[in-house]
Amino acid sequence: MEAGSAKWQRNLFIASFIIPTFVFFCIFTIYPVAKGLYYSMFDWSGMAQTKDFIGLDNFKEMFKDPIVWRSIGNDYFLVVGKIVGIMVIATFFAVALTRFNFKMAGFFRSIFFIPNVISVVVIGVLWNFIYNPQIGFLNAFLSLFTDEKVTITWLGFTNHTIWMLLPPAIWAGIGFYMILLIAAIQNIPASYYEAADLEGATQWRQFWSITVPLIWEQMKVSILNIMMTTLNGSFVIVWIMTEGGPDNSTQVMGSYLYQMAFRQYHFGFGAAIGVLILVLSLITTVVLQRLLRHETVELS
């Protein structure tokens, strides 16, 4: 009897600590995700009762929609641009602030992270001011070197505007990945570098032969993380800076989902775009993991 009651008490304790969280999580995370998959198979305006099951027709329609293809292209443009831009700059800063004995390394590190604590909405507004054709920084700066005042509408070109979204995205992302790589570099025993120094290896050589192999895991995590956050979250910066325009030229999957669902009330179609984002990010994760596979060097 005694043992049974103790067991009962233990189970009660476990249940009371597990169940509330789980119920909460089911209602506000699992259920909506599952329901999103379900909605993607309906033709549904969201308002009326008319919710027709149309199977995979949303997906067929989606692949015939040139804006969807453009969105996918833009998403991957941002993924590749951000991976290259962020990884090169963040790695450079991480190495500079750990290996090169710079004075005030801690100060720079703290400063560089600041964009990561600011809301993407605020970042979008700040960069809109930089790009503003009449009163923006960029035109005013370029005007210093020309006879006539420069009045380029930086966010107004259908073919190139997506390029203008890359600098804010990279600028805002550096700090996070720099901190991650700094932690990795600090885990490398100093003796490796000391030995390399004694043998006369250059900084450049040390970087490629010691640093990169030993932080490769964290670089891989960073690249995958950039890919995921870009495919899932580019929507905010796009929506604030261009609303997907001009003429849908900067539309990404997330912003197109928002526009289709919450502006044009094609909720089924919007949900289908959501499924597309999920599928593409899973596929890309697998592909990237393959591409980035590399002999992992373990610290002994």
Next chain:
Amino acid sequence: MINGIRNPIVKFVFYAILILWGLSVLYPLLWTLLDALKNNDQFFRHLPWALPEMPLLWSNFSYVWDKYNFDTYFLNSIVITVGSTLLGLLLAATTAYVLARYKFRGSGALYLLYIASMMVPFILALIPLFFLMNSMHLINTKIGLILVYTSSVLAFGIFVLVGFFKSLPKELEEASIMDGASYFGTFFRVMLPLSQPGLITVAIVNVLNIWNEYIVGTILINDPKQYTLPVEIGVMQAEMQYRTEWGPLFAALFFTIVPVLLVYIIFQRKIASGITAGAVK
């Protein structure tokens, strides 16, 4: 450390790059403050980097606070951020503790489920969430946002705190149980206080994320009385096309940035350890 750059030219170039990048971060913060003190006339007549003219327009700040109702949005943001951070922490810590310390059928699967959910794009849940909240009459309520934000931070909290609880010595609990404390007493009186560093790390990261959140806020809230700061910034910037009030817009940005900047300055180390823990999924 024997490393370091010896060539003075290379060293100079590296310093220049570091300083330029640092300026690219600090200068926008400074110009947010300076531009909040200008009127429209100054924006159009002078270069963007010109200093504000005297007298400084401090009234832009009170204007945004009163006329744009930033007092309301500020309060909304604080209530929602504090509410969802505390609730999220309680739910994550309890589950994380059990997952770290007790084996039961399905415990491994449950942990995996939480971790795996971090891989699923949240945007997929957006449309159903809107209708779910609508049917629960939680659109345009602070409670609605608190519930959704709480759920969105659970997985991260569980992930970090499971690791944290595992790192605490088991003897402490055994001693506490020996002394006759209940499971609950052991958790709340012994384990929770001990895990304070982990709890603070999770709390800070969550505060920053929730304070800055825009997508869910903009979809679940359309009543201006219930806006959070980022939602209002988005609305203000869209209105700029029709009524240009650059000074007040920058004052609004200033109000939104300052709280997170203070949190960052105070808790820098905690944030860094949260990142390194959270990114290694």
